[in-house]
Amino acid sequence: MQTGNQELHVGPASPGVDAWRAGAPEPALRLPFEPSILTKGAEDRLVLAEAPPTAEAAGVRVEPFVNPARQLRLLARFPAGAAPRVNGEPAPRLAVLAPGDIFRWAGGGSFRLALYVRPAVGLTPGAVIGKSCPVCRMPLAAGSTCYACICGVAMHCERDSEAGLSCAPLSRECPVCRRPIVLAEGYIDPPVHED
Ligand SMILES: [Zn+2]
Ligand SMILES: [Zn+2]
Numbered sequence: 001m002q003t004g005n006q007e008l009h010v011g012p013a014s015p016g017v018d019a020w021r022a023g024a025p026e027p028a029l030r031l032p033f034e035p036s037i038l039t040k041g042a043e044d045r046l047v048l049a050e051a052p053p054t055a056e057a058a059g060v061r062v063e064p065f066v067n068p069a070r071q072l073r074l075l076a077r078f079p080a081g082a083a084p085r086v087n088g089e090p091a092p093r094l095a096v097l098a099p100g101d102i103f104r105w106a107g108g109g110s111f112r113l114a115l116y117v118r119p120a121v122g123l124t125p126g127a128v129i130g131k132s133c134p135v136c137r138m139p140l141a142a143g144s145t146c147y148a149c150i151c152g153v154a155m156h157c158e159r160d161s162e163a164g165l166s167c168a169p170l171s172r173e174c175p176v177c178r179r180p181i182v183l184a185e186g187y188i189d190p191p192v193h194e195d
Contacts (some may be wrong), residue, residue: 006072006118006150008033008064010038010046011112013102019191020114028114031074035063046055046107061103061130070150073098074113082106099188100153118146119166120148121157128154133164134175 008073011020012026020028029038039059051061076098082105083092097103099115113120118181124146130139133146133155140146140154147157147168153176156165173180182188 002063005118005148007090007116007118008072008099008110009076009114009116010062011114012046013112016112017114017187020189021187030116031062031064033064035061038062040106040109042184046111058135070152071098072115078105116186117182117188118185119183120150121145121183122148124154133165133167136165137167147183149174149177149179149181151179154176157183 008031009020010031011017016164016181029046029048031048037049037059038048039049041047047059049059052122060079060080060082063075065075068075068108068173076095076097078091078095080093082093084093084099084103084105086095086096086101086103088102092105095103097113098165099113102110102112104110122145122171124140124144125144125148126142128140128146131143131154132139134153135155138156140156144164145157145159148154153162153172153174154168155171155174157168158164158166159169171181180188
């Protein structure tokens, strides 16, 4: 069972996420969970570097985090004098960005934040064996395949209905948190606004 199956990616706002999907020559950057520094290289190409120990760096210091509602967000600290804008509006130097947000700083280049999901499908983890599936109310058995929603709930997920229950593939959303069930790896765009 995978955990941390969501990632934040950042790339050019234009031509946009469809082009990232198509494997554009400049693919989006995956933001690691550690603090890192975004700078603009030639022709406003984004460059990602490990954050130096000093707090004040030349670029934008970014760090993904999970908020209390278990949503992935990006804490961005723009350099002094960068005049950041988020979705066209002036933004504070320290800003929380959500998937779908478009941001720019210090002139030139607009960038978009996107949510990339790798489905959490795997063998039933020990912690939920014997608990009931929220879709069919039958217990989750050891050795069967299940899908874990980011709210923490697990449900049956056999791809082949001969092999067992296919509760996740047959449901559009998690019955507990109402988030969509995502079984295909890729960008969720337009993003789901849960706020
Ligand atoms: Zn089930
Ligand atoms: Zn859920």
